[in-house]
Amino acid sequence: MLITFSSAFAFLVYEVFLSRFFSVILDYNFVFLTISLATLGIGLGGFLAYKSSGFVFRNRNEWLGLFAILLIISVLTIYVLPYQNIWFYSAVALLPFFAGGSLLAAIMQGQRENIRTIYFFDLAGAGIGAVFSIWLMDVLGPIEMVSLISAALVFISFVCSVKTAANPLKYIYITGLAILIFNLVQPFTNFLPFRAYQTSPANLFLGEKDTHIVYSDWNSFSRTDVYDAGDGQLLYITIDGGAVSPISKYTGDLQQVDYLRWTTSFLAFQDVTKERVLIIGAGGGQEVLTAKMAGFEQIEAVDINPGSFRAVEAMSSFSGNVFKQPGVREIVSDGRNYIRQTQNQYDLIYLSLVKKESENALGMTLTENYMFTVEAVGEYLKKLKPGGRLAFLLHNEMELAKVMTAVEKSLESEGVTNNRISDHIAVIGTFQHLGHEVWGMGGSVITRPLLIINKRPISLMLANRLKSETESIQQIPIHIPHVNDQYSSLSKLLADQKVNLAANSDDMPFFYNKTGKIPYSFIWIVVLTFLFVFVFARITKNGYGGTAYFSGIAIGFIIIETTLVQRLILPLGHPTLSFVLVLGILLIAGGIGSLLSGIWFNGQTKRFVPLLIITILAIGVNSGITWYNEQMFYLPLIYRIAVAAILLFPLGFFMGMPFPYGLTQVSERQTAVSWAINGLMTVAGSLLSVMISMTMGFTVAMMIGAAVYGLLYIVHPKLVYK
Structure with a gap:
């Protein structure tokens, strides 16, 4: 019962850890992969237990020790080697699951008369492991958490076998336990570079010779790093090696960041009442500085990642600790969750590059994004004051197509007739950003579009001002009602993108699922699994x-x-x-x-x-x-x-x-x-x-x-x- 409980506990802790570990190394969230690896390990381990004729069960104490050692070895192997590929990482990560799966299967077979009790300890251990894994990761750090779990398993294995084990095996136990305990005091991560992360294609600063990390925070949500590229004006926050957010050098004088007036984002903060703004996706604080520069009195900055706020505070001598400035309130929360709970009404709600699509074809289609659904846009509009504005800074025309569709449906539900929707919307394209030409970047037809939705129709006077402001900072007015009404052409262009618009509701929030098609690899894996099980049953x-x-x-x-x-x-x-x-x-x-x-x-x-x-x-x-x-x-x-x-x-x-x-x-x-x-x-x-x-x-x-x-x-x- 003790071995079953502890093995299941470690099994789940390792599974949760891998979801965090893989999302740092690879280019998308691998929670799904870790579940598959865990269950595959269970299956293969069950076959080993079946073929071993009781060997695993008879040596269950030592097998628990093997499971413990494989846990730390698999993590260390992935950590110290340069980036390999998904198949290598899957094979290495599978080894502990295989050992743990065979151990649990052997115990269930050997204790069949107590199967309900054994299964209770299996599920209870796994459930408690799931609950404690997040807390352990936040307190100790992901790598140190695995080291602690491995040490605990080695200790249990040693205690269970101390009366029967030969002296050489006892020395191995003691040595292994000493190494694991030492690692808790002086983690190897302090001495060994995280080579897989440094060389990963997901790391956007890969190959930048003059760039170095000046701050790191790794918790259950993300790994947050701050890079110094040596330009003296900007630092860069990355989340799991990607999702870059700049930190501007700021010592309290807004003239230092006057260049932000020349960004597309600044247009969103103009021509509205300047009392209260909600910024979803606080990042490195540039949008907060933009809001202060525009004259907003109360600024609420929301970010789901507490590491971003900690990073800006840690770099306070550079950043001016912008989130602690008067009139600024930092909020650790999911933006959609916060907008549903707050009682505040806003003059502007602004979402800036909240989430980046993975370059991998599977990418974000396996994760959910509730920030841009039809229901989400409706909730944003309801939290605006009568003359308020909602604005999105997006990556490309694919995202623009999905968000505009959500906006159109939400405005219709608010009572806006179809032929008047275009009067509430303006779209600005980015030609250059901070002096660098970005138009057409990544093959996009529309690069980094700014989508503005006014709760009231955009007047002719406001449209003229917006067009003038857009041209004065050398950006591109794609659609501005009255003065540059290109809504029909824009809608046709976006319709030609053949984007899966259906996958943009709370019941199907796969924002980056472009086509709606299932990857063929999924179908093949399902078919092969069914065939394998059929053959396995025959054998x-x-x-x-x-x-x-x-x-x-x-x-x-x-x-x-x-x-x-x-x-x-x-x-x-x-x-x-x-x-x-x-x-x-x-x-x-x-x-x-x-x-x-x-x-x-x-x-x-x-x-x-x-x-x-x-x-x-x-x-x-x-x-x-x-x-x-x-x-x-x-x-x-x-x-x-x-x-x-x-x-x-x-x-x-x-x-x-x-x-x-x-x-x-x-x-x-x-x-x-x-x-x-x-x-x-x-x-x-x-x-x-x-x-x-x-x-x-x-x-x-x-x-x-x-x-x-x-x-x-x-x-x-x-x-x-x-």
Whole structure:
């Protein structure tokens, strides 16, 4: 029980760590990849446990030590080597999952008579690991957290085997433990360069010889670095090596940053009342300086990354600690979440290059962006004063097409007729930025467009001023009503981009999903996984009924789990918090359900009732989240977490029952095989979840996950496990 709990705890901590580690090295968020690697490791480990004829179980104490050593070795290998590729990182990261998966499968097979209790400790350990991983990362740092977990596993392994282990093995334990403890006191990261990060293509300062890091902060949200390029006027904040935000040199005299008047952004701050502005995406503080220069009295700067604020404060001798200036309020929050909670009304809400699309084709299509959805734009407009303005600085015409579509739908819902929408909108293109010509950069037709939406129609006088101001700073008036009305031509140009406009709602918030098509690699992986499991079942002589059952609960579980993670990002305000809360609640509740399932359901009935209960609860939870998202967003975060936990707990409780029940229906020899099939099919299920969400939305994905359990309930009497 101790080995099961500690292994599952480390398993989840390592999984959460990898999502943070990979997002620093690679060019997009790899939470999805880590889930796939974890479940693949479970599957392959189950096959090893099946073939080992009890070897892993008999040597479980030493195997726990191997798991611990592989954890730190995999991290160290990735850390010190120059950038390799996704396949190399996947192979190295898979090793601990393989060792941990085989250990857990072997214990379940060797302790089959106590399977419900063992499964309780497995899920409880994983759930508690998910909950504590974020706190440990913030307190210790990501690398140090893995070192602590490895040291704890080595210690448990040593204690469990101290009476039977030979002296040489004891010396190895003691030496390994001493090294890991020393690393906690003097981390190797203080002496060894992070070569994978320094040479990663995702690092925008790669190859800049005169550029060096002057500040770093690495927490559970991001790695924040400040680079000095040696120009004396600017420092550069990067988030995970990308998303660059400049810090201007500022000592309290706005004349020092007078060059900001010549940026496209400055136009957004003109010709509106100058009482209160909300800046979403505070970055390095240039927009705050722009707002001060424009004369705004109250400036609220919101950023989801606390590292940005800490970086600017750490560079206060250079930055003037701009976020601590009079009239400026810094707010650590997701911008969409904050706009829903605040009672303030604004003269201007400004979003500047909030998120950058990955250059990789898969890129941001696997993550959610709730900042630009139709519902988001509607909420921004509602928080404007009657004469207020909403403005977006975007990267290219693809983003412009999606945001303009959202704006048009939101204005229509506000009562603006279709033929008057163009009177509320102006679009300015960037010809040059801070003296550097950027027009056409990256092959864009429209580069860094500034989209301005006035709550009231733009008057002729205001249009003339905007056109004059645009030309005076050598930028390009693409559409300004009355004086340069090109709205029809602009709409036609954007329509020719063939952008997937459907993927821009809260139910399908895949802002960077350009085409709406599923990557062929996803389809091939799903097909190959199904074929592999079929062949695997034939080789191991596993019953087709049992194969179908464990495949079904794997697919249903992961579709529901990943969809819940995606759906709760918006009400909770942070993807990491959503990830940890959903995993923590579902796993801990599932462990309790496993423990009690033997009392409540003895497995003698033809139909396993919890399958039907899960179907009903999943549909109910989906409706509950919709209500929760619309009605409870104003609550403080702690209460939103509590409400989400109450919604999820009953579902997780019953979702913990089908797996241990199924293991009681197979032979002892087939226990590890069933574990392996369940793990392998989770890979296919996680891909199916993304594919369904990207094409049909989260609600449909949740319904399909529930339907899988419902189908299993219907066909269950006909399944032959052995």
